Every structure is written in C-alpha cells, then in structure tokens.
Amino acid sequence: MTNKNVSKREVQDFWGSLYDSLYDDVDGQLTRDQLFKGIDALEDMFRLRSYMAVEEMPLNRLQGKKVLEIGPGAGGHSALFAKYGAIMVSADLTKSRALATQAKFDLMADAAEGCQAMQSDAENLPFADNSFDIVYSNGVLHHTPDTERSIDEVYRVLKPGGQAVIMLYCKSSWHYWINMFLGVGLLTGKIFTGPNWLGRATEWGGKNDQTVTNPITRCYTAGGCRRLFKHFEGVSLRKSEFYIYLIPKLGRLYRRWQTKRYGTHPGGILVYGEPWPISSPLEFWLGKYIGWDWFISARKPKA
Numbered sequence: 001m002t003n004k005n006v007s008k009r010e011v012q013d014f015w016g017s018l019y020d021s022l023y024d025d026v027d028g029q030l031t032r033d034q035l036f037k038g039i040d041a042l043e044d045m046f047r048l049r050s051y052m053a054v055e056e057m058p059l060n061r062l063q064g065k066k067v068l069e070i071g072p073g074a075g076g077h078s079a080l081f082a083k084y085g086a087i088m089v090s091a092d093l094t095k096s097r098a099l100a101t102q103a104k105f106d107l108m109a110d111a112a113e114g115c116q117a118m119q120s121d122a123e124n125l126p127f128a129d130n131s132f133d134i135v136y137s138n139g140v141l142h143h144t145p146d147t148e149r150s151i152d153e154v155y156r157v158l159k160p161g162g163q164a165v166i167m168l169y170c171k172s173s174w175h176y177w178i179n180m181f182l183g184v185g186l187l188t189g190k191i192f193t194g195p196n197w198l199g200r201a202t203e204w205g206g207k208n209d210q211t212v213t214n215p216i217t218r219c220y221t222a223g224g225c226r227r228l229f230k231h232f233e234g235v236s237l238r239k240s241e242f243y244i245y246l247i248p249k250l251g252r253l254y255r256r257w258q259t260k261r262y263g264t265h266p267g268g269i270l271v272y273g274e275p276w277p278i279s280s281p282l283e284f285w286l287g288k289y290i291g292w293d294w295f296i297s298a299r300k301p302k303a
C-alpha cells in the first residue's frame, strides 16, 4: 500500500529532528574506545533480549560478506556487523544519520575497512541487481511511504540465495490494539484524523520538545508480512518486544519502578541515546505472543 500523501521530506524532517535530539550529545563526544565498549554493550543487550541483530543475523558468518543496512539511524547495528567483519553499506534517507553512521566507521578505522554510509532511499536503492549477501533493516520500512516497493528493492539487490533480515511492526500485538488503537486512537480521537493516525500517535522519545510529527507508521499481521515477502522463500516470522512502559500515561510510573527493580543496560546508549531499562521476565515472555516487533528472515531463491 503506497501513501502518496506522505513526502520523503516529511520523513527526513521527522527522523532528523528526533534523532538529532536523541544523539547529539552522545555522538558529539564519542571516542574510539567508548565506541568499541558501546558496541560490546550493544551486543550484550541484544543477546539478553534475543534480538534480531544477534539471532536472525548470522554474526559468526559475516566475515567478508557484503551487507546492506537500510536506515541505520545511529549506526550502532552497522558498527556491530562491521566488528564481525561484514563489509557494510549503510543507507539512510536522512543525511545526518548517514553522517553519524560514517563517523562510527571512521572511528573504527581498520576494524571497519571497506565500510561506507550514504544518504539514499529504500524505495530507489542505487545498487545493481544481485549485489548483497544480506540486507538488514530494523524498524525502517514501515516508515517509508511505499513499503511494498522497498521490500521489492531488498529482493532486487540481494544475490540469489541471499538473506533478508527485517524488523517490521506487528499489528497482532498488545501495543497496536490496546495502547495505540484503543488508548491513543479512540480515546484521544487521533484515529479520526486520517489514514496516518498511527504515525501521529507515536510517542516522541526525543530530549527536546517535539516540533514535527511522524508522517507514517504501518504495522502488519503475519499474513501481511507473508504477502510483502511473496517473492522470497524460507520466510520465518518471530514475534518479540513487549513493554509495559509503552502503556500511555501509566507506563511512565511503571518505568520508574522497573528501572529501580531491574536496572538499566548501557547497550541502549549507542542506539537509543540512553541506557535501556531492562525488561521484566514477564515482559520477555509476553513478547513472544503479543510483542510489537516481527523479526523476519527470508531468502531470495537461488537462480
């Protein structure tokens, strides 16, 4: 489903504004030593959460592989894959995000040899057909106006037999139906403001006041994901990530208690601009059934 009412400029303005507000103070002062410690902490946090970046991504087989990350944001995931020897190409629509990712490769120097970040659009990737062993994208393609076209681009640039590792938001989740649809959509009336209400309902996580709204967010059922990946084979879907603190209003109180009870993990600093509040065992468990993320792995058939 295309949304022609949303321009790429609006997408860039939102993510540029949110991420500058989240990362400016982290990125501005990052040293090489802190970056390597940050990457190790990030990997540790991902392992604790069984996150896609360490589960669906074959980290121990990345050496020498050509990997495209679409929408690297802060560049933490790309830096982790570079540490494992991947030859990264990291493409973000928002220029400041491409620059921030390149800055991390530059700090890594020899450890990220051959890696580069650039500004480019998931819907029109500037790469030849059959170029990459793996295409990875975490929480990006549901924010672009034409998600179907971006998945078709993933397929086009993958080598035959190559793997797509993609996170998309999940519609059959607590977060969509209870927090968003009921809590924000119906109770605040946002659902009546037009087709992109879900984007406008997204909570602002920035440290500054919000001046622009998120122009588009979509979420998918299992069937919707399978339709998007119809040209691929071996499509696997895994649900994860349930957070009580995302419940509007109430969640803030819970988060304070959660932080005291379970602590925070420094792995969040590189990718969220702050430590990650460690989830409770109940949240980890519920994530498998009613989580907000689909971790998708799929292969382009061999020729």
Ligand SMILES: C[S@@+](CC[C@H](N)C(=O)[O-])C[C@H]1O[C@@H](n2cnc3c(N)ncnc32)[C@H](O)[C@@H]1O
Pocket (backbone or CB within 6 Å): 011, 012, 015, 016, 070, 071, 072, 073, 074, 091, 092, 093, 094, 097, 120, 121, 122, 123, 137, 138, 139, 140, 143, 144, 145, 271
């Ligand atoms: C939610 S952030 C995810 C960042 C990162 N992947 C992560 O997990 O932390 C979305 C990112 O996607 C980028 N983005 C949005 N639409 C894009 C498009 N059409 N092509 C490339 N990047 C895009 C934004 O600029 C932003 O950096």
